[in-house]
Amino acid sequence: xxxxxxxxxxxxxxxxxxxxxxxxxxxxxxxxxxxxxxxxxxxxxxxxxxxxxxxxxxxxxxxxxxxxxxxxxxxxxxxxxxxxxxxxxxxxxxxxxxxxxxxxxxxxxxxxxxxxxxxxxxxxxxxxxxxxxxxxxxxxxxxxxxxxxxxxxxxxxxxxxxxxxxxxxxxxxxxxxxxxxxxxxxxxxxxxxxxxxxxxxxxxxxxxxxxxxxxxxxxxxxxxxxxxxxxxxxxxx
Numbered sequence: 001x002x003x004x005x006x007x008x009x010x011x012x013x014x015x016x017x018x019x020x021x022x023x024x025x026x027x028x029x030x031x032x033x034x035x036x037x038x039x040x041x042x043x044x045x046x047x048x049x050x051x052x053x054x055x056x057x058x059x060x061x062x063x064x065x066x067x068x069x070x071x072x073x074x075x076x077x078x079x080x081x082x083x084x085x086x087x088x089x090x091x092x093x094x095x096x097x098x099x100x101x102x103x104x105x106x107x108x109x110x111x112x113x114x115x116x117x118x119x120x121x122x123x124x125x126x127x128x129x130x131x132x133x134x135x136x137x138x139x140x141x142x143x144x145x146x147x148x149x150x151x152x153x154x155x156x157x158x159x160x161x162x163x164x165x166x167x168x169x170x171x172x173x174x175x176x177x178x179x180x181x182x183x184x185x186x187x188x189x190x191x192x193x194x195x196x197x198x199x200x201x202x203x204x205x206x207x208x209x210x211x212x213x214x215x216x217x218x219x220x221x222x223x224x225x226x227x228x229x230x231x232x233x234x235x236x237x
Contacts, residue, residue: 057085058085092162092163092229093162093168093228093229093230094159094162095161095163095167096126096132096133096160097129097163099129099132099136100129102171102172102175103132103135105175106175108135108139111135112131112135115131115135121134121144122144123144123147123157123159124158124159124160125158126160140174141171141174141175142171162228164228165223165224165225165226165227166205166206166223166226168229169202169214170202173205173208173212178208178212181211182204182207184204185203185204185207186203187203188203190207190223191217192217192221193220193221194223195223197224197226198223198225199225202225
């Protein structure tokens with residue numbers, strides 16, 4: 001399943017670098033879902049379909065541990081650099097940017113951009129992200145009720161808030177259409193040492209993400225559910 005392979009690419013890595021220092025693993029060459037060699041395509045600056053794409057970022061060195069995965073996601077059109085061409089691999093990913101990447105992974109970016117209707121969202125998002133957030137709501141990746149309740153105690157705008165590991169697990173499980181499976185696992189205690197820090201609503205999603213091979217714990221046995229994820233390292237694989 002292409003989406004599962006792409007999600008595994010997104011979540012690959014031990015943890016956010018700011019949380020856990022570890023030696024960089026050695027990775028093989030990135031291979032796209034159609035078997036195309038991602039590294040070879042990166043050298044030509046082309047996507048598998050032949051369209052120009054940015055695959056080289058000045059702040060991602062040729063020896064960066066996540067280079068192959070960043071290149072693959074760039075080729076697939078899932079991630080892009082900022083206005084200065086930087087990738088910012090260790091920057092925290094905001095909730096709205098997680099949804100942008102999720103919509104792209106679903107192949108629904110055109111649908112999001114085509115929706116010109118003005119929708120008043122009950123939480124703050126940046127203008128560029130609004131069509132994607134609206135599309136994410138329509139596709140069931142998030143619900144306004146859940147996000148309003150989660151935003152009640154926060155002083156940070158919803159869209160720019162750093163996405164937590166447990167929140168990203170929810171989005172990825174829903175993207176794969178595994179909500180029912182997550183619901184069935186909601187009563188099971190995850191096998192982590194910091195279960196008391198996992199939000200009640202997140203238990204099923206984390207269990208299902210573990211089942212799908214998307215996440216594991218840290219070396220100390222914790223999950224660190226409230227920890228933020230970075231552009232180079234998503235949850236843990």
